[in-house]
Amino acid sequence: MAEKARKTLEERAQMSDIERLRHSCAHVLATAILRIWPDAQLAAGPPVENGFYYDMDLDHRISPEDFERIEAEMKKVVKENQKFERIVLSRAEAMDMAQSGRLGGLTERDAPSKFKIDILENIPDDEEISIYQNGEFTDLCAGPHVGFTSKCKAFKVMSVASAFYKGDANNPQLQRVYGTAFPNKTELNAYLEQLEEAKKRDHRKLGRELGLFHIDEEVGQGLILWMPKGAVIRQELQDFISEELRKQGYSQVFTPNIGKLDLYRTSGHFPYYQDSQYPPIVDRETLKHLADEGCGCAELSNRLDAGDVDGYLLRPMNCPHHIKIFSATHHSYRDMPVRLAEFGTVYRWEQSGELGGMTRVRGFTQDDAHLFCTPDQVEDEIIGCLNLVKKVLTTLGIDDYRVRVGLRDPDSSKYVGDPEDWDRAEESLRQVASTLDVPFTEAAGEAAFYGPKIDFLVKDVIGREWQLGTVQVDYNLPRRFDLSYVGADNQPHRPVMIHRAPFGSMERFVGVLIEHFAGHFPTWLAPEQVRLLPISEKYHAYADTVAETLRTIPGLRMTIDRNSEKVGAKIRLAQLEKVPYMLLIGAQEEESQQVTIRHRNRGDLGSVSVSAFLEQVGTEIRERSL
Ligand SMILES: [Zn+2]
Numbered sequence: 112m113a114e115k116a117r118k119t120l121e122e123r124a125q126m127s128d129i130e131r132l133r134h135s136c137a138h139v140l141a142t143a144i145l146r147i148w149p150d151a152q153l154a155a156g157p158p159v160e161n162g163f164y165y166d167m168d169l170d171h172r173i174s175p176e177d178f179e180r181i182e183a184e185m186k187k188v189v190k191e192n193q194k195f196e197r198i199v200l201s202r203a204e205a206m207d208m209a210q211s212g213r214l215g216g217l218t219e220r221d222a223p224s225k226f227k228i229d230i231l232e233n234i235p236d237d238e239e240i241s242i243y244q245n246g247e248f249t250d251l252c253a254g255p256h257v258g259f260t261s262k263c264k265a266f267k268v269m270s271v272a273s274a275f276y277k278g279d280a281n282n283p284q285l286q287r288v289y290g291t292a293f294p295n296k297t298e299l300n301a302y303l304e305q306l307e308e309a310k311k312r313d314h315r316k317l318g319r320e321l322g323l324f325h326i327d328e329e330v331g332q333g334l335i336l337w338m339p340k341g342a343v344i345r346q347e348l349q350d351f352i353s354e355e356l357r358k359q360g361y362s363q364v365f366t367p368n369i370g371k372l373d374l375y376r377t378s379g380h381f382p383y384y385q386d387s388q389y390p391p392i393v394d395r396e397t398l399k400h401l402a403d404e405g406c407g408c409a410e411l412s413n414r415l416d417a418g419d420v421d422g423y424l425l426r427p428m429n430c431p432h433h434i435k436i437f438s439a440t441h442h443s444y445r446d447m448p449v450r451l452a453e454f455g456t457v458y459r460w461e462q463s464g465e466l467g468g469m470t471r472v473r474g475f476t477q478d479d480a481h482l483f484c485t486p487d488q489v490e491d492e493i494i495g496c497l498n499l500v501k502k503v504l505t506t507l508g509i510d511d512y513r514v515r516v517g518l519r520d521p522d523s524s525k526y527v528g529d530p531e532d533w534d535r536a537e538e539s540l541r542q543v544a545s546t547l548d549v550p551f552t553e554a555a556g557e558a559a560f561y562g563p564k565i566d567f568l569v570k571d572v573i574g575r576e577w578q579l580g581t582v583q584v585d586y587n588l589p590r591r592f593d594l595s596y597v598g599a600d601n602q603p604h605r606p607v608m609i610h611r612a613p614f615g616s617m618e619r620f621v622g623v624l625i626e627h628f629a630g631h632f633p634t635w636l637a638p639e640q641v642r643l644l645p646i647s648e649k650y651h652a653y654a655d656t657v658a659e660t661l662r663t664i665p666g667l668r669m670t671i672d673r674n675s676e677k678v679g680a681k682i683r684l685a686q687l688e689k690v691p692y693m694l695l696i697g698a699q700e701e702e703s704q705q706v707t708i709r710h711r712n713r714g715d716l717g718s719v720s721v722s723a724f725l726e727q728v729g730t731e732i733r734e735r736s737l
């Protein structure tokens with residue numbers, strides 16, 4: 112995506128206090144860099160989420176070893192308490208400064224400021240040209256800024272990366288120096304600690320260490336292989352969600368991962384959105400036939416788009432399959448709503464640069480469902496979806512979340528369907544959101560092209576916000592597939608469809624949970640729940656007896672560590688593998704027919720009878736305690 116090097120004046124005026132501070136720090140950074148490397152050619156230096164950056168062309172390759180030196184120079188600029196001064200210039204004056212290297216520089220230089228000249232040339236004629244000056248540094252900038260450099264009290268140079276000028280690969284490659292800044296040291300330190308904690312919790316790192324999932328180049332990028340331990344977690348979650356869905360009157364269905372292109376022509380997914388789909392599958396017979404006719408690849412592609420050649424598509428969505436299940440039988444208003452649920456696997460072609468771990472993938476399983484209802488059932492159905500989300504998140508100890516109501520962008524024409532339907536659907540979502548005791552915001556332009564939606568944003572234990580899934584109201588697909596039910600008036604009526612995948616995908620959800628729990632899954636989700644640690648070979652027999660008793664809990668995931676290691680080493684290994692319960696078994700335990708409990712987080716919990724432990728762990732699992 113092309114980055115906007117300059118924001119419009121209106122966007123500038125809306126800059127928040129923290130953005131103003133961070134953008135000012137970008138100027139301080141630029142001043143420091145020019146003092147160290149006077150030849151640096153500066154491009155753009157905007158605030159970004161959690162900080163700011165400045166792009167520059169510079170012969171010296173900036174490395175982390177330079178950060179301390181840059182920060183020291185920045186501190187000097189802050190200490191000098193330079194005033195940020197806004198100066199309005201004519202286009203010619205600004206161009207003169209750029210030509211002499213003075214704009215985006217400290218003094219006149221041999222080389223003109225090439226990027227500033229380019230930016231200047233692209234400023235619309237009716238826009239005022241302003242520069243900001245602090246001390247000896249002058250930059251082309253619309254502002255706004257803080258008053259003085261001394262406001263930049265807490266900042267840090269974070270990293271350096273390469274970036275193309277204006278984000279375009281045809282342009283020169285620049286160095287992008289990132290920094291962060293906060294109003295005070297306390298907030299900066301809290302942020303740095305959070306980053307440190309996030310690194311420890313990174314699901315890619317923990318997923319590897321705990322053997323939860325694997326990505327294999329030979330299988331393909333963005334395609335997750337769930338290893339046995341990861342599969343346990345996913346299955347437990349699916350069982351839990353399915354249990355709740357049954358309580359809410361959903362029907363489970365199963366459908367295949369591919370469908371004919373015509374299905375997606377009707378739904379509108381093909382040939383639109385091709386960029387985010389795997390290419391169509393055409394059978395060999397047809398391909399051979401086309402080749403004999405002299406049809407080349409480009410022509411085949413065109414014929415597929417036009418619908419002259421049929422094929423199959425790896426499904427990008429589950430909706431069309433569920434629609435076909437709905438339309439396969441006759442429906443009366445009395446059996447509405449129809450709620451069809453499936454953990455449905457879909458495939459999307461994400462750009463390879465965007466892939467990483469479980470949060471951005473090319474194949475994933477949605478906790479999907481489609482509700483077909485009458486127009487006056489929409490609100491109740493949405494409330495049902497929200498209650499389910501509440502139940503699941505609360506059980507997982509995620510109490511902090513909000514919803515965002517995504518509405519149309521009033522200036523865009525990309526939306527399909529009747530404006531009246533849109534008004535109704537938006538009003539329903541607003542209504543529902545206002546009755547929840549959950550904070551909600553409205554966001555224009557966040558709607559799907561076929562209807563408005565509600566997004567769930569959850570905050571994890573270290574304060575990061577994650578976007579999970581959505582609930583979408585859709586008047587469009589029922590029309591495209593000509594769906595109907597018979598109303599009380601004996602006439603056919605069009606149902607409304609609700610798409611809902613509140614946790615997004617199992618991949619993303621488990622990825623978020625790995626980080627939320629830092630790998631310490633509660634006992635009911637833990638891949639291994641109990642490990643018996645006999646302190647020597649002499650006690651293997653008693654360990655087997657204990658295991659026998661524990662097996663009365665169906666499906667309890669338990670192992671016996673029969674290695675000849677010392678018990679201290681066995682404990683360390685179990686801790687490392689984040690097993691919730693370790694049961695130590697030696698002479699004392701055998702004699703008293705007890706076990707000594709050690710908990711992963713709570714340490715030594717003393718000795719109890721085997722039946723007492725059985726009772727305790729059984730309840731913990733059954734109640735899905737945290
Ligand atoms: Zn500026």
Ligand SMILES: [Zn+2]
Nearest residue numbers: 428429430610
């Ligand atoms: Zn759907």
